[in-house]
Amino acid sequence: MTGYFESLINDVPGNADSLTSLAAEWDTYGNHCDGLADDLVSSVHLAPEWAGSAHDEFFRSIKRQRNRYINLGGDCTTASSAISVYAGAVRAGQSYIENLRYQASKLDEEVDNAPVPLLARAKNASAASALVSEAHIRIESVKQAADTCAQDLARIVHIEPVQVNDQGNPTEVGQMRQLSADEIAQTQKDIDSLKNGTFDWEGMKQGQIGDCYFLASMAAMAQTPEGQRKLASMIQPHYDEHGNVDGYLVRLPDDPAHPEASPANEVFVHSKYIYGATQGGRVGVYSILEAAWGQNHPGGSNSERNPLPGISEGMPANSFKVMTGKSATTLSSDGSEGSYNVIERVHIVAASKLQQPMVASTINTDATYDTQGMALVDTTVDGQPTQIYLYGGHSYTIVSADANGVTLCNPHGSNPTTGGKEAPATFTLSWDDYEKYYGNTAIGSR
Incomplete structure (x- = not known):
């Protein structure tokens, strides 16, 4: 029979x-999605x-669908990991x-065997209370694990x-593709560089x-250590059941889809845009934040004019508001x-x-x-007069x-010049040319 103290736990x-x-x-379904992706590829060869x-359009369609199956399979595998983490917390909690x-029960035995049980119960009440307190803390931690699992499943x-x-x-x-172990390792290095203020923003x-x-x-x-630390604060590693980083929880300070709500919706990023931004030609924090930006929009990478607005096209002032939580100043020409x-x-x-x-x-x-939407202008690149296309x-x-004048950097990573050549991304314009071409200047807050 369960004793009095034992019944309190x-x-x-x-x-x-x-x-x-x-x-x-979930893991089985993830593997099934991977199998469906392989079947799609095989179907291309049924009509040699x-x-x-x-045929070309069909092949492109198959490629898109294959990527979607692979990504869905990866989502299922990650969800399986999240549930496994929760299962481990429950099992460890039950054992505890x-x-x-x-x-x-040992305290109850002392009470049952004591000459005066009431005195023994009073004597052991403090020890029993400590055990009950420990149990409460552990049960609450398991409940927290349940909440975390639910949040993970909603995001994954x-x-x-x-x-x-x-x-x-x-x-x-x-199209998106899951991050590889090497890409995650490199992103971790980038995050550390951001935290230390040593990140190479120009890549x-x-x-x-x-x-x-x-x-x-x-x-x-990312040009300043302070700004780098702000970017780093938006990205937190997410761990699988083995304690390995399997993606990132990204929370932008403001929510573009729901501007009245703050803070923003936290998203789970474990994939990158295949044709998205890179850092020095590789996946890094720019890729992670871009993927998070896309997940914060119902239209993903589509235009903001799409029935479901996406991230293509937009204004820098809005980006600054989202990333800093503060309004930006806009100057016009x-x-x-x-x-x-x-x-x-x-x-x-002065802002510079x-x-x-x-x-x-x-x-x-x-x-x-x-006709290609470019204009040839005179600039200075690395101290030398250079014509580039804007x-x-x-x-x-x-x-x-x-x-x-004003020195600018093209996020493309380079600038086209005459003869099909490329010039470095950073260049300087005179004020006259700056105001001729740049009709919008957005100034964010530190």
Whole structure:
């Protein structure tokens, strides 16, 4: 019969065996998705003589669907890991509670065998209370593990919307792929560099997604140790049941999908955009934050004009608001001489001296661009006069500004020049050319 003290210790909620079985089911389904991905690839070879545009389009469609199966399978495997972690917490908690209950039963035995049971119960009450307190703490920790598991499951399964072009046809751009162990290890190094303020911010290379405004804003923040630490604070590693990092929990300070709500929705990132941003040609923190930015939008990598708004196109001022939680200042030029007046120029130069993040965009002016949306301008690159092409409707990180002009960096990682060559990403423009082409200057807060 259970004694008085033993009866005060409650059970741990949850069934570890059932949870372990559920985790196995998720893992099995993940493997099934991987098998379906292989079957899709095999289907391409069922008609070896089929050729032409229809075959090519079918193959592209198969490739998109294969990636989606692989990503869904990876989501299921990660979900299995999250459930396994919870199952382990329940099992360990149950064992811990049984041990406390055993200790309580020994106190009950002392009471039962004592000449005066009431005195013995009073004597052991303090020890029993400590056991009950330990049990309560452990049970609460298991409940917390349940909440964490539920949150993980809500975040983990992510189906990226297919990106469509202006004609409504699907494209390859929005495809995602799970992070490899090497990519996670490199991202961890990047995060450490951000925390230490030693991150190489200039290594950014934009992919095929039209989110230059967001990438340029990230690079602007990453120019200072303070900004690097802010970026690092948005990214927390997530661990599987073996204690290995399997992705990242990313929380941007503001939520673009629900601007009235703060803080933003936390998303789980364990995939990158295949055609997205890189750091020095590899996956890194820029890739992680871009993927999180996409997950915060119902349209993923699609245009913000899509029925479900995505991350392609946008304004740097909004990016700064999301990443810092503070409103940005926007200065405008119509492209005419002196349209950035003396006060506005001084404002930009002062912000540069204060190391405030700034982004300039080639919009809202009457500047002339060629049929490919580019304009050839005179700049200075590495101290040498160099003609480069500026892209219309594109955002550039402002590196510095003084009385002589503005130095900018292209998130593409380079700038096109004449003859099909490429120049370094960073260049300097005169104030006259700056105001001619850059009709929008966004100044963020430190």
